[in-house]
Amino acid sequence: MLSESGALSIAWKCVSQDAPARGLNRFELSIASTESEAPVDGLALSMVPFMPAMGHGSSTVPEITALGGGKYEADDVVLSMPGVWELRIAITGEEPDYAVPRVEID
């Protein structure tokens, strides 16, 4: 997927188990420039899990760690109930940006 500005491409996958599941999850984000296709390091990221149909978020705040090579790990992503969750990623810094990957869990 592309970020809100279109400047970044963001791929994500669940690395704690085969697929996102109810409970604790860990995701790996791969972020690259859409223009150069080069991995982008040094971004300040924050994530807010949010359930739009229910109008609430999670009780935990995920921790995001830079792994290098354009990869970032989001840990402590707790998805507490079944349904569609948005993993709202805010990128702060010189060029603020935003991305909203979606997952649906049972």
Next chain:
Amino acid sequence: MSAALLFATFGHSEQARAQACCAGASAITPARLELHERFLFGVELRAASMFGSFDSDAEFRESPPGAAQWDFEQNVFGSLRLFRRGQLGVLVPVLESWRRTDTTGSEFGGGLGDVNVNARYDFIYGNELRYAPGVALLFGVTAPTGRAPEAAEEPLGSDATGLGAWQLSAGLALERAFGDFLLSAAGIFSQRTARDVRGIESELSPELSGLLGVAYTVRDDVSVAAVGTYTYEGNAMVEDEEVPNTARRKLRVAAVASVSIQDEWRLQGGFFGDPPALGQNEVLSLGGSLTIIRSFL
């Protein structure tokens, strides 16, 4: 004893949905006064187990292995006669939840839920007029006194007990008796206020609930009833934009019974369940309830 009292307990929009995030979302006249009663108070005990959910495409999904949730409620309520045809009530919920997943293990939490104040005005009592049904207006206000999901301390939110928003409700109830049978129907409109979720502005669409019930008076002190409620809510608004596929729908059915124990006491109980049909973006539960009421003439 009026069979209509059965609808008051089981027919109202669920006080707490299976997910405690939405607990205390709505309650309209949970305890209804008989014609000769001036005041009542009571306690309702509820327990429910989540067994599945409807996804955003309205497909039923069973709860995965290793995931479990039990929700418990203790609702303390009271109703007071106002004028001749009105009543004012209050409901104070206390909620607990036990939850488990393979990745978090189990947890247990709870606390005070969203307190509700409600009112009912019977313009026409059932069978007061020869050819018209009973007509009543219903009102309710639910305050965000519970703990919102984002404020919960437990990872799975078992200690979340509130919606995190105010809710205003209004409705119309109709009822008519035919011999020992009582038919009841109600429609309720509920509006929640917008709320900030860690910097995200979120607003749920208004909720519409419809109730149909039939009760049968077995004898003077015993009644049974079957009740069905259907709840619909449109797409949610996030940051002032409608989010597609976030509408919510759920059907709930219940079988209830009520027994009078002396003139001032009554015991009500029954079972409820969410059939895996006609739903979307909702969790499904099976459960039961037991209520004891003390009234004052």
